[in-house]
Amino acid sequence: QVQLVESGGGLVKPGGSLRVSCAASGFRFSASYMAWIRQAPGKGPEWLAYISGPGSTTIYADSVRGRFTISRDNAKNSVSLQMNSLRADDTAVYYCARDCGGDCNWFDPWGQGSLVTVSS
Amino acid sequence: ETVLTQSPATLSLSPGERATLTCRASQSVGTYLAWYQQKPGQAPTLLIYDSSKRATGVPARFSGSGSGTDFTLTISSLEPEDFAVYYCQQRSGWPPVITFGPGTTVDVK
Numbered sequence: 001q002v003q004l005v006e007s008g009g010g011l012v013k014p015g016g017s018l019r020v021s022c023a024a025s026g027f028r029f030s031a032s033y034m035a036w037i038r039q040a041p042g043k044g045p046e047w048l049a050y051i052s053g054p055g056s057t058t059i060y061a062d063s064v065r066g067r068f069t070i071s072r073d074n075a076k077n078s079v080s081l082q083m084n085s086l087r088a089d090d091t092a093v094y095y096c097a098r099d100c101g102g103d104c105n106w107f108d109p110w111g112q113g114s115l116v117t118v119s120s
Numbered sequence: 121e122t123v124l125t126q127s128p129a130t131l132s133l134s135p136g137e138r139a140t141l142t143c144r145a146s147q148s149v150g151t152y153l154a155w156y157q158q159k160p161g162q163a164p165t166l167l168i169y170d171s172s173k174r175a176t177g178v179p180a181r182f183s184g185s186g187s188g189t190d191f192t193l194t195i196s197s198l199e200p201e202d203f204a205v206y207y208c209q210q211r212s213g214w215p216p217v218i219t220f221g222p223g224t225t226v227d228v229k
Contacts, residue, residue, distance in 0.1 A: 106154050
């Protein structure tokens with residue numbers, strides 16, 4: 001079945017860096033857009049970035065552009081989010097999700113999430 | 121940025137009752153509006169996309185409607201497993217701006 005599994009979350013100090021990754025299975029990964037979405041405690045989800053199937057197109061939310069980088073390795077069926085200059089308000093559960101890509105609007109499925117805590 | 125507003129914030133109902141949730145966009149999003157369900161400790165799951173299309177495996181008691189700025193998610197008869205938080209989400213423009221609403225909690229009365 002279609003499955004996404006995140007890894008790499010943890011505790012990091014303000015100003016530090018962290019990389020979260022997502023392993024995909026059960027669908028044609030290389031043809032699929034992928035996205036990262038986060039959810040702070042008690043808040044609604046916040047879309048962060050997406051990447052096209054070949055990796056040639058990346059789009060970022062204003063809140064993370066210049067600090068976060070999305071990338072993918074189609075040979076390993078994985079997508080990653082490199083997070084730099086982390087701040088306390090980046091504390092959240094980070095989800096990867098398959099993005100419908102192109103002229104459409106949905107995310108399905110989502111991974112189980114990886115908690116990132118930014119604190120001194 | 122298109123802001124989504126959801127109402128009510130909390131809906132207290134009993135099993136078997138009808139639930140009507142509203143999502144309003146600050147500007148037109150056409151029909152590019154999706155709904156997600158989230159249960160405690162779990163990731164959101166897609167219920168409705170393109171305003172009214174049910175995702176694979178979603179029961180027929182869930183329905184969506186609307187276009188432009190006003191959208192509705194209806195649960196015709198609440199089952200025990202439907203008590204959860206519901207989020208709407210839109211995508212618009214190029215490069216796309218993608219936003220989620222703050223959520224509506226459906227809890228047991």
